[in-house]
Amino acid sequence: MQAQSLTFKRNAKEALNDESLKSALSNVKSGFIGKRAAAVALVPEWQQIREEARVMKNHVLENLDHYLLAYERAVQNNGGHVHWAASSTDASQIIVDICRDAGARTVTKGKSMVGEEADLNSALEAAGMQPIETDLGEYIIQLAKEPPSHIIAPAIHKTKEQVSALFHEHHQQYGLHEQLIDRTALVNEARTVLREKFVAADVGITGANFLIAETGQHILVTNEGNGDLTSNLPRVQIVIVGIEKVIPTLEDASCLLRLLARSATGQHFSNYTSLMSGPRRAEDADGPEAFHVVLVDNKRSEMLAGELREMLRCFRCGACLNHCPVYGAVGGHAYGWVYPGPMGSVVTPAMIGIENAPDLAHACTLNGRCAEVCPMSIPLPSLLRKHRRQTFEKQLQTRKARYGLGIWSALARRPGLYQLITRVGVASLSLLGRRRGRFKRLPLAGAWTQARDLPAPQGRSTFMSLYRQQKK
Amino acid sequence: MSARSTILHSISAALGREAGTTAEQIETPAAVRERLTHPRRHTLPILSGDLTDRLIEQMESVLMTVVRLQTPSEIVTAVDWYLQSEGIEGGITVSPALAHLDWPDSVTVGAATGHEATSVTPALAAVAETGSVALASGAATPATLNFLPENHVVVVNESQIVAHLDDVWECLRDLQALPRALNFVTGPSRTADIEQTIEIGAHGPRRMHVLLIAGE
Numbered sequence: 001m002q003a004q005s006l007t008f009k010r011n012a013k014e015a016l017n018d019e020s021l022k023s024a025l026s027n028v029k030s031g032f033i034g035k036r037a038a039a040v041a042l043v044p045e046w047q048q049i050r051e052e053a054r055v056m057k058n059h060v061l062e063n064l065d066h067y068l069l070a071y072e073r074a075v076q077n078n079g080g081h082v083h084w085a086a087s088s089t090d091a092s093q094i095i096v097d098i099c100r101d102a103g104a105r106t107v108t109k110g111k112s113m114v115g116e117e118a119d120l121n122s123a124l125e126a127a128g129m130q131p132i133e134t135d136l137g138e139y140i141i142q143l144a145k146e147p148p149s150h151i152i153a154p155a156i157h158k159t160k161e162q163v164s165a166l167f168h169e170h171h172q173q174y175g176l177h178e179q180l181i182d183r184t185a186l187v188n189e190a191r192t193v194l195r196e197k198f199v200a201a202d203v204g205i206t207g208a209n210f211l212i213a214e215t216g217q218h219i220l221v222t223n224e225g226n227g228d229l230t231s232n233l234p235r236v237q238i239v240i241v242g243i244e245k246v247i248p249t250l251e252d253a254s255c256l257l258r259l260l261a262r263s264a265t266g267q268h269f270s271n272y273t274s275l276m277s278g279p280r281r282a283e284d285a286d287g288p289e290a291f292h293v294v295l296v297d298n299k300r301s302e303m304l305a306g307e308l309r310e311m312l313r314c315f316r317c318g319a320c321l322n323h324c325p326v327y328g329a330v331g332g333h334a335y336g337w338v339y340p341g342p343m344g345s346v347v348t349p350a351m352i353g354i355e356n357a358p359d360l361a362h363a364c365t366l367n368g369r370c371a372e373v374c375p376m377s378i379p380l381p382s383l384l385r386k387h388r389r390q391t392f393e394k395q396l397q398t399r400k401a402r403y404g405l406g407i408w409s410a411l412a413r414r415p416g417l418y419q420l421i422t423r424v425g426v427a428s429l430s431l432l433g434r435r436r437g438r439f440k441r442l443p444l445a446g447a448w449t450q451a452r453d454l455p456a457p458q459g460r461s462t463f464m465s466l467y468r469q470q471k472k
Numbered sequence: 473m474s475a476r477s478t479i480l481h482s483i484s485a486a487l488g489r490e491a492g493t494t495a496e497q498i499e500t501p502a503a504v505r506e507r508l509t510h511p512r513r514h515t516l517p518i519l520s521g522d523l524t525d526r527l528i529e530q531m532e533s534v535l536m537t538v539v540r541l542q543t544p545s546e547i548v549t550a551v552d553w554y555l556q557s558e559g560i561e562g563g564i565t566v567s568p569a570l571a572h573l574d575w576p577d578s579v580t581v582g583a584a585t586g587h588e589a590t591s592v593t594p595a596l597a598a599v600a601e602t603g604s605v606a607l608a609s610g611a612a613t614p615a616t617l618n619f620l621p622e623n624h625v626v627v628v629n630e631s632q633i634v635a636h637l638d639d640v641w642e643c644l645r646d647l648q649a650l651p652r653a654l655n656f657v658t659g660p661s662r663t664a665d666i667e668q669t670i671e672i673g674a675h676g677p678r679r680m681h682v683l684l685i686a687g688e
Binding site: 024027028030031032043044045048049052053056059062063064065066067068069070078083084085086090134135136137140153154155156158159160163183184186187188190191194195198199213214215216217223224225226228229231232233243248249250251252254255257258265267268269270271272273274275276277278279280281283284285286287295297301302304305 | 474475476478479480482483484485486487494495496500501503504507508511512513514515516517518530534568582583584586602603604609610611614615616618619620636637638641644649650651652653654655656657658659660661662663664665666667668669671673674675676677
């Protein structure tokens with residue numbers, strides 16, 4: 001997809017005025033947050049498991065290439081093919097070629113964020129194939145021709161009325177002529193239509209949650225079972241996955257699985273957790289005839305080198321999105337690319353260039369909730385601060401913001417002058433505001449007073465003058 | 473340079489190794505070899521109480537139904553009773569691994585075709601920690617039976633109940649060959665993709681029923 005991150009501010013403003021989006025986003029708060037907290041509370045060992053996961057994943061990142069080579073050998077032993085893609089465009093090309101060689105006409109897909117990075121659907125369509133998303137949320141947004149707005153609930157911005165209208169518009173060809181109103185009917189409609197697609201598909205493409213170097217298996221986690229139908233039914237199975245998803249052994253997988261579902265949906269375990277390896281065995285009665293995995297770098301090795309290495313521990317659970325007040329207000333589309341919310345604000349500039357997404361790191365109140373709930377203990381606010389520093393150094397912010405910061409930093413380095421100015425400032429505000437006790441309008445604080453009054457300081461003391469008094 | 477080589481060089485540089493060397497040209501670090509050959513368990517959640525009780529409780533919490541049987545000879549009757557009590561009609565397909573039981577003639581054996589209403593399959597293990605059945609694919613256990621039918625009946629022996637996921641890894645390593653698929657199934661298929669409200673029966677089975685057979 002064409003990145004729209006450059007216009008974050010405009011996107012966000014539009015989102016804030018979208019009433020149906022506001023109603024849809026209220027489901028994030030009521031659903032995800034409480035369920036996660038309840039699920040985590042039932043595991044007294046939570047912090048210990050989380051810490052071990054962090055240490056394990058750091059060990060993997062320090063030896064990433066060794067583990068990738070071990071995984072590659074194991075996949076080949078299982079009869080599968082391993083492909084490497086330096087960029088997301090290369091990944092799409094590799095997959096298009098595999099599909100073409102297989103004579104594919106229809107391709108079913110499980111939800112894959114790496115597939116979104118690669119804009120895989122467009123590439124398959126351009127090559128004359130029909131890609132069909134099978135995760136219900138992903139199917140809905142495919143009909144709507146929209147990008148996902150949440151990494152685990154891609155259609156969270158849609159109300160059921162909007163889903164109903166989409167099915168009414170697109171399912172006439174399957175004999176649907178009425179307007180479905182209840183959720184169960186909508187889910188059944190999608191089930192019926194997609195069932196035919198599952199059975200007819202020539203190739204199935206999914207992502208993977210983890211790659212196991214020890215055995216060459218990949219793990220795929222879903223609730224709908226669409227990932228398994230996509231993997232098991234077609235002649236050819238393709239997995240597209242980022243290189244950072246490799247882990248050493250099955251024991252490491254169970255450690256991460258204990259964190260994943262609880263952090264993502266508040267379930268103690270997802271409905272379908274599947275470990276798969278290679279094509280069908282000689283004696284098997286079902287399964288694909290060929291198995292391919294495409295390992296995608298797409299800037300991940302650059303992140304490994306730099307200040308963002310810790311971001312590569314991310315396993316895409318979405319907890320940071322769910323707990324982010326900015327995401328909760330503007331939704332996912334405002335971020336303008338594949339990954340929204342805190343993790344997106346870190347990853348997007350690294351993948352599409354900070355000059356194409358200069359505002360994302362600033363769309364953060366540094367409240368720290370994301371880092372608190374992150375099961376992989378990624379210090380998201382510090383990583384965002386690193387991006388902020390870069391946008392300042394590269395002069396990517398507005399001139400007003402840069403001058404403002406310049407003046408503030410000059411003052412902050414001259415404590416005497418700083419204290420003098422704050423004393424004068426507080427005294428005059430207190431004097432001017434003594435009658436009403438608040439300001440309706442104030443120069444330089446227009447953005448603040450537009451939405452609320454600024455309270456006038458009570459008395460003339462600054463923090464430093466009080467501090468000095470107390471110390472005596 | 474191939475993409476593989478480009479990526480390996482790029483990772484190697486990121487990790488601060490000598491310029492121009494990739495992981496293929498140096499010895500695998502002892503810590504990596506050790507880790508791969510001697511997998512280490514992480515902290516496991518402590519499970520209190522009886523494992524079987526815990527398993528049943530977890531399974532019921534994710535909308536699976538569980539019936540306890542005394543011997544495998546009761547399986548056929550138990551399946552029939554279940555289907556009748558739920559009002560389920562349509563064909564039954566069973567895994568070749570269960571073909572030896574005394575099924576009625578209408579029952580078919582083999583992989584799923586998408587037309588059967590109900591499948592009956594054996595499990596490799598059942599996990600008390602998660603309330604999952606672990607299903608390994610193979611010649612006698614086609615994986616499609618786990619996903620295509622509307623109703624899925626799984627036969628579990630009490631001796632197959634394990635505490636943690638990590639115990640299943642041991643079962644897996646004990647098998648002669650790695651199965652193509654190992655599916656942990658934890659309840660009927662569900663989705664919350666429309667307004668974050670859970671609906672059962674997204675793509676996989678709408679009902680999951682477990683027949684738990686007493687140990688010898």
